[in-house]
Amino acid sequence: MLCLGLLGQRAAAQQIASPDGQLKLDFVLQAGGVPTYSFTYKGRPVIKPSRLGLVLKEGPDLASGFAVAGTSTRSFDETWQPVWGEVKNIRNHYNELTVRLTQAATKRAMVLHFRVFDDGLGFRYEFPKQPALEYFTVKEEATQFALAGDHKAFWLPGDYDTQEYSTVTSKLSEVRGLMKAATTPNASQTPFSPTGLQTPLMLKSADGLYINLHEAALLDYSTLSLELDDKNMVLNAHLTPDALGDKGHLQTPCLSPWRTVIVSDRAGAILESKLVLNLNEPTKYPDVSWIKPIKYVGVWWEMITGKSTWAYTNASNIKLDSLDYRQVKPNGMHAANTAHVKEYIDFAAQHHLDAVLVEGWNTGWEDWFGQGKDYVFDFVTPYPDFDVPELHRYAASKGVKIIMHHETSSSVRNYERHMEQAYQFMNDNGYDAVKSGYVGNILPRGEHHYGQWLNNHYLYAITEAARHHIMVNAHEAVRPTGLARTYPNLIGNEAARGTEYEAFGGNNADHTTILPFTRLIGGPMDYTPGIFQTRISAYNPSNKSFVHSTLARQLALYVTMYSPLQMAADLPETYNKHLDAFQFIEDVAVDWDDTKVLEAEPGDYITIARKAKGKNDWFVGSTCDENGRTSTISLGFLDSGKTYLATIYADGKHAHYEKNPQAYAIRKLSVTRNTRLTQYCAPGGGYAISLVVK
Template identity: 70%
Template sequence: MNKLLTIFMLLSTVLGLQAQELSSPDKNLKFKFSLQDNGVPTYELSYKNKPIIKSSKLGIETKDVPSFLNGFVISNAVQTSFDESWNPVLGEQKTIRNHYNELLVTLAQPSVKDRYIRIRFRLFDDGLGFRYEFPEQKNLSYFIIKEEKTQFALAGDHKAFWLPGDFDTQEYSTVTSNLSEVRGKMKAAVTPNASQTTFSPTGLQTPLMMKSKDGLYINIHEAALVDYSCMSLNLNDSNFVLESFLTPDAIGDKGYLQAPAQSPWRTIIVSDKATDILASKLILNLNEPTKYADVSWIKPVKYVGVWWEMITGKSTWAYNDLESVQLGVTDYSKTKPNGKHAANTQHVKEYIDFAAANGFDAVLVEGWNEGWEDWFGKTKDYVFDFITPYPDFDVQELHRYAASKNVKMMMHHETSGSVRNYERHMDDAYKFMIDNGYNSVKSGYVGNIIPRGEHHYGQWLVNHYLYAITKAADYKIMVNAHEAVRPTGLNRTYPNLLANESARGTEYESFGGNNPDHTTILPFTRLMGGPMDYTPGIFQTKISAYNPENTSFVHSTLVHQLALYVTMYSPLQMAADLPETYAKFMDAFQFIKDVAADWDETVILEAEPGDYISIARKAKNKDEWYIGSITDENPRTATITFEYLPKGKNYEAVIYADGKTASYDKNPQSYTIRKMKINSKTKVKVNLASGGGAAISVKPIK
């Protein structure tokens, strides 16, 4: 250690800056920051005197300037408190409290003249958020990140709900195992995808949900991912230390920053109750308030669409069966239709009629534009222009027809991973939408990214996704991005980001099936960062009914599908099955028609990741409640309470439940519907079948 660093560290000790401690507002969480030998920054976190994160290193390794790893002294440390309430544009509750104690530590490196960084820690009652900050200063301008070295030293071999670490996809089945078993289970966990890049036999994605042997629930993720690479985690399975692992670019660099700059927040949500994890708003609170002065155009959306019939193989996106087409060269009017193209004017009108008759806001149509014959897996730059329809799709007539029915059309933009091409056409595409009555878009990023070598979760793509969202806002368009980077609470700042996919959605039920526990895990993992367009509502669970060649089936009961509209929060909800199927089950379909998509209040009644979830929500600006309860492959009895209802007031509950012989694999369409009078003192026991659920609507008795 050089003399100058020794003097500074001695001075820090004398001034009392060498170690800093912080408590959460309710005193249950305790945090400590300190410098190890050679000035290495570290932190610790405990909950009710139980260790959550043991002494863990912090720092960033750089490529072109001295690294931010060691040689630090604490030049300043300031503690503050903050308490406010704010109202989300769309959300699970009307008002969110943002209450934390903060420690801002300024670290100098005496060996690097005139340079310093800050690390900001915010300790909430439900967890910790921290980030690196690089203020504008004399001796720090541009720099390249080689790797972020943030550690999360866990206190034991926790049970984990994990996905393989990957720079391009989250569309894997969640594996439930102890951390010590990750390495042995990794090979089987990596299943084929249109684009995938794993990086380590113990690499894991966030949000990472865990449960300790002494009953603590721990969730690690990030918040406010802006102008930075997405973080994965690399597990040292000999000591259970997780270390950040950023997504590289085409030449292996992990990020390019220019001061002033900051990293995303690293988040650790903790409780001894699983329900508290689902109720946490820590990630939203770490994001900035909305950037938009006018948010009146941002609304929740319930929609139907020409989609599931293509997913099942009943219909096609493509207009014909040509193997090679060139946009602007191929004359589709001179080609022979394949007879299975679903996005045709007459068929779409049938969906518009169904939407209008049942109170849905919008109709999504995929496969409407030229180019679908020759796009998948080609790494082809110029595939779509996002404005040229097939000959059988009359944009203007459908605009007129939908408007006459008070239904909006939802646009579909599949980029095929060609991000440069999408940006090239984006303004024209959004103008085309506005001219033809579209106010929301489902975008897709299937396949390897162009420019070649870039990854879906790298800094370059992270910036593109935000560019697409803010550009859409210029046209007052709402966005539903598929195959994009997993969300990190940015829907607070940019509320026209209605939802993302970024996980295995319902479409995989047609590709072999999701595990029965899938939707009991997603709220603890993927949905921690923001709403998901899961596309529930599948009533015909045998895919062969639509496509005899497809033997897949949906791994849930029909009533489980109803419950998902409550347990899987999203202000964008699709009734994904076909209108002719819903016509056979209109009594059950009534719940989908009734259920809200925006909420004033949410109560997590019971939860255990991978096993079961029961949630009650109050509809926005209405005296109506909706309850969803789901289970995994194990039948169980859910006890539903109603203490959240106003005392002394009676309501009618309509209870949609699995039939006595129901099960996801043998009798999924068996259900019962009953009504009963309830009040705040009522308790209802509902039997949930294997892969089953319950859905309850609660309305005041007039």
């Protein structure tokens, strides 16, 4: 609760504005030496006066008793080029205020850094090397975000172990009453409060301000969640604890992650923001030539739907050191077999896709889930029906890569014990990308997916992979905070409810109109779109789930759900029935020179245009919620004086995500930058457009 006596004597005050002067940050040291900040946009309050600091496990807190020892300001302006991304060039332009604080009673020092961009604010804590503060344990972070009203929020239940919930749209005052229903079951979950919320948190004020709260550069620190004080509309920092309940173990000199506030009166500006990336350091790798965006198919969806299995046999109670798989009866449903994988490789080669993901290729899948076993997988031993050398040879002959899969079963110690051998096995057999998984409760017991210990492990896996020139797509890992700028082999993450949930009951029809405003703020998502057969029963008669999307919108997601790693997630046999629609997946780029947000409103619709890397081709995607809509866009982003062939993949006349999802229509027309297009989007639908210079 924000009591503070903020109307009392102001001991010190500093202000800094964004380069365009529209955003202003005020720092005030309140009575009692309490550091606070506030933030405005065009004179409108975004964050009212809010506390700063840390609460420590032992000794006086770093949250009061401070005096200002000095301040400094600077301006910074650079343009840098990402290894892969939504645009070719990113401008990093901000004004910075640095406040040096001393705590007279303890002789300790803390430094606050505030960076104000034209699209928002980043601030962090620095703890210099000092005799009075060497090692310390964080009990909680005292950071607050005091809001100016009871905003509309797009939120997930606060949880130490999963983000795989459906987003709830409500006023903040309604969170408490909706929390129980929102906290649906998951393989590993630890909800922490009836008013706990995750970041990125998307908000909209009654007077039309769009506000996004998150963090950047999460390194050697615990993940930030938010505890809502719903009486005062204050969001208090809440860090993920370790097995002992501690929130962080730090040694000076050290830095916290950045706390971020992106704000605009235009929804599309939130999607265009590069603030989180800009608050991360440049890449650590001198050579990035081995990091390549990927479009792939995979032996995956057929297991998710229940048509096939990851496991080779139906035996259980497996002990790897005593089991000979040649002596057990195969279940006849194992998908990762040599002949079947070759079919996927053939399809990838025929349609100019880069790679094939294969899950369930390695021993151990019979008896791993939920048992808390420390040693399940060794990450190098294939099942008897999976011929590693032959598939390496066959894929190479077709110009296709195979993507490795490492399901750790959340036994982090076991993964680290095998990591070097597993990565070397990949090098030896032609794999240059890995999808890792962390399903289930973490081992060692008591640790959480988003604690400091696990965050350090995830980075260790990425940097060790880089030594082997391997790209990483981490599932069930921590949500991204822009670290892909620094470590660009982190080419994908799950960290949200992806397409797989469509086979487990379904995502809401508005799901993909929200994720770009929330989960994707910190980095790309391996959402795995491209499902054409939306009735799961077509693959598994016992599964009555369906994909809450039309076929046309599945195409649009390749544009609206940005990722340099894009999967054509359905089965080749289904794509072969709709090759006219699949042409868009074959054509669409996965790396971009430019991006324009044409329309956007969180929870309702998003329309985005992107220009392919190194080409003149543009692609447009539009997704809408369960209500449907008519979209009208200008093609003014196209080059002047050029005519383009537009191929429009749209919902059919009577399309509906539930009643008639496979109804689509394709038409072609000539367009220029003066063209305006009007296109109907069915409920749960959308459209996709390719634009090629004639």
